Amino acid sequence: MTLTLFHTPGTRSVRARWVLEELNTPHDLKTFEYDGEYFASDEFRAINPMAKMPALYDGKELIIELIAIMQYVLDRYGSGQLTVAADDPEFAAYLQWLHMGESGMSGYIATSFGHAASVDPYKVTEAHDQYCRYQVEKALGMLEERLEGRTYILDRGFSAADISLGYALIFAAVCTGTTYSDRVQTYLSALLKRPALQKALSDLPQEAVAALG
Ligand SMILES: N[C@@H](CCC(=O)N[C@@H](CS)C(=O)NCC(=O)O)C(=O)O
Incomplete structure (x- = not known):
């Protein structure tokens, strides 16, 4: 292997x-x-x-x-599965949301999580924590708009961009207590039904996974 x-x-x-x-x-x-x-x-x-x-x-x-x-x-x-080719009309949206899940969300969520844990060297100022929470809030606002009329982030269906975003939503819910609008929660719940995600979360307490929706 x-x-x-x-x-x-x-x-x-x-x-x-x-x-x-x-x-x-x-x-x-x-x-x-x-x-x-x-x-x-x-x-x-x-x-x-x-x-x-x-x-x-x-x-x-x-x-x-x-x-x-x-x-x-x-x-x-991957033989082209779950990704989008550079000449595809959804390429820009794919890259945008793939990176939004990490750079635009998880990095900020991690800072707020470390801050809440109150352990050096992860403690930041309250102002910086608020700044991070505001970045996540804005990203969630964009996600809310993007998901109107869509089950997944791209029109073609499930892609790696959903993996990036889905984990960010799980991370924020579990580690910073973030709650979601009905539309974003419906999206997260659809992702949680995927057997591959269930397997990736199988080493966590299953009550905590069930609570995600
Ligand atoms: N930019 C890295 C970040 C990796 C990262 O911060 N991982 C966390 C777990 S989610 C970690 O191991 N943190 C330990 C630490 O920073 O002390 C990536 O996207 O892979």
């Missing part, structure tokens, strides 16, 4: 698991509970020099940025 995913339940690596499951791509899964001290150790930094999850190895090749991991798996192993 060439692909090895280093994963911590509930973290961004859920997206990597989800895409691998959607594509049915064989991989070896190495699961670690979150442990800041261990992640900072030389042993773990030999796996991921950034001391974070996720990390994907393809043989000796290491990829650590989540969206890059998704793109790598899609382009190398």
Whole structure:
């Protein structure tokens, strides 16, 4: 087996698991509970020099940025599934929402989550926390508009952009107590019905997963 995913339940690596499951791509899964001290150790930094999850190895090749991991798996192993070609009319929307889930949402959600945990070095100022929450609120407003008349973010149906966004919605609900409009909640509930996502969340307490809708 060439692909090895280093994963911590509930973290961004859920997206990597989800895409691998959607594509049915064989991989070896190495699961670690979150442990800041261990992640900072030389042993773990030999796996991921950034001391974070996720990390994907393809043989000796290491990829650590989540969206890059998704793109790598899609382009190398996906045979065009769940992605959009550059000459397709939905290409711009695809890229936009693929990245919105991480850069426009998860990064801010992670800051607010770390702040709420009140642990150094993740504590920020109240003003910065409010700023992060406001960024997520704006992204949710755009999502609300985009989902009018759509089940998934693209007209063609489910894509990797939904994986990016779906995880951001789960992350915000679980870690910052964010609640959603009926339309966004309906979208999240449709994503939660996907067997590949259920598998990617199977190592979390199932009451918490059920509470997501
Ligand atoms: N930009 C990275 C962020 C990765 C990241 O921050 N991962 C979190 C888990 S979701 C982590 O391992 N945090 C540990 C830490 O920052 O100490 C990506 O998109 O993969």
